[in-house]
Amino acid sequence: MSTLGDEMLDKIGRAPASAEPEPAWEDDDGSVVGPSSAVPSTVDMVASLAPQGTQIRPNGVAYHPRSVAGVFEDVALLRSAREHQEHVLFYGPPGTGKTALCEAAFAQDATDGHDGMETIVGTVDTTAMDFVGTFLEDPVTKTWNWQPGPLHLSVLNDVPLLVDEIALIDPRVLSVLYPLMDGRDVLRFPMNPQLEPLKVGPGWFVIAAFNPDVPGARMSEALRDRFEHHIEVGTDWELAENLGVAKDIVAVAQNLDKRRRNGDLTWSPQLRSLLAFARHEQRRGREYALANLLGKTPPEDRDEIHGVLTKTLGEEIDRLQLGKQVES
Numbered sequence: 001m002s003t004l005g006d007e008m009l010d011k012i013g014r015a016p017a018s019a020e021p022e023p024a025w026e027d028d029d030g031s032v033v034g035p036s037s038a039v040p041s042t043v044d045m046v047a048s049l050a051p052q053g054t055q056i057r058p059n060g061v062a063y064h065p066r067s068v069a070g071v072f073e074d075v076a077l078l079r080s081a082r083e084h085q086e087h088v089l090f091y092g093p094p095g096t097g098k099t100a101l102c103e104a105a106f107a108q109d110a111t112d113g114h115d116g117m118e119t120i121v122g123t124v125d126t127t128a129m130d131f132v133g134t135f136l137e138d139p140v141t142k143t144w145n146w147q148p149g150p151l152h153l154s155v156l157n158d159v160p161l162l163v164d165e166i167a168l169i170d171p172r173v174l175s176v177l178y179p180l181m182d183g184r185d186v187l188r189f190p191m192n193p194q195l196e197p198l199k200v201g202p203g204w205f206v207i208a209a210f211n212p213d214v215p216g217a218r219m220s221e222a223l224r225d226r227f228e229h230h231i232e233v234g235t236d237w238e239l240a241e242n243l244g245v246a247k248d249i250v251a252v253a254q255n256l257d258k259r260r261r262n263g264d265l266t267w268s269p270q271l272r273s274l275l276a277f278a279r280h281e282q283r284r285g286r287e288y289a290l291a292n293l294l295g296k297t298p299p300e301d302r303d304e305i306h307g308v309l310t311k312t313l314g315e316e317i318d319r320l321q322l323g324k325q326v327e328s
Helices: 004-012 042-048 074-083 098-106 128-132 150-157 171-181 237-242 247-261 271-284 286-296 299-313
Strands: 088-091 118-121 133-137 144-148 161-164 206-210 229-232
Touching: 074 098, 098 161, 098 206, 118 150, 128 133, 128 150, 128 171, 144 150, 150 161, 150 171, 171 206, 237 247, 237 271, 247 271, 247 299, 271 286, 286 299
Parallel strands: 088 206, 088 229, 118 161, 161 206
Antiparallel strands: 133 144
16 A cells, blocks of 8 residues: 555655765865755655654544645644744635644644644734733732743743734734744843843744635735745545535535635635534534525625525525524
């Protein structure tokens, strides 16, 4: 049976066992350089990205790894990026598993060597203090104490920082991350001079996620350029079926997603919505599940999606709404 490692070897290209290494050469300063000294072997590359298998998130739900570039496992790639402090940017519609992947890779027990992650969810009102921390008054003692923010805690504990919905945060606020992402590697506390600057450790790096279609989403080029990996995250339709979503519903969702990508719709049901549909269908029947899905659809897309659902599934659907009083 072919493994992900075998597929990676095939994708990259297997070097013949007897192949001679390319010769090195002397640089102007006398140092010896060349392909063999700069690029890891394919075998080493595969070993460093060995598949990690199914992971359990903090909420107890299993995360099933997906492939990146057709061969790399997402959890393995994310952990490898951390080892090299290569910051990662995920983008895609909500409900596709961006946050779930980050939790699966890092927010676990310390026994597996990936001992936690700090998270901040961005909004248009997020400030630098929300990242670094601020002073809060104790209601009992009336004293002001420093409350560290997720950025402070992530550096202090040498764990990854997840910035969710990063594109909603004012780019001027996000400049607080620049010195830590570009090699200066020191977190300073201008709002609390009593705190000594913190040196970034080998386990710290930034993961960010955003929905490019959300109104007001924006990121500065200065910030985008600091992320070494830019990875689009969509729904794994085969996984949706394997997790119990009806095949005809998955087919409809795929069709709607193509139309969203073409700009005909602003929304289409992704994995999270499909799994919710499957639960409702099992517990309350298909009619209820379809009505709930239609109710979840944004108003600007509702008529269009209603027509697609009705035509494709051959069922009359209306969104959930309360009716008349039930007689007791």
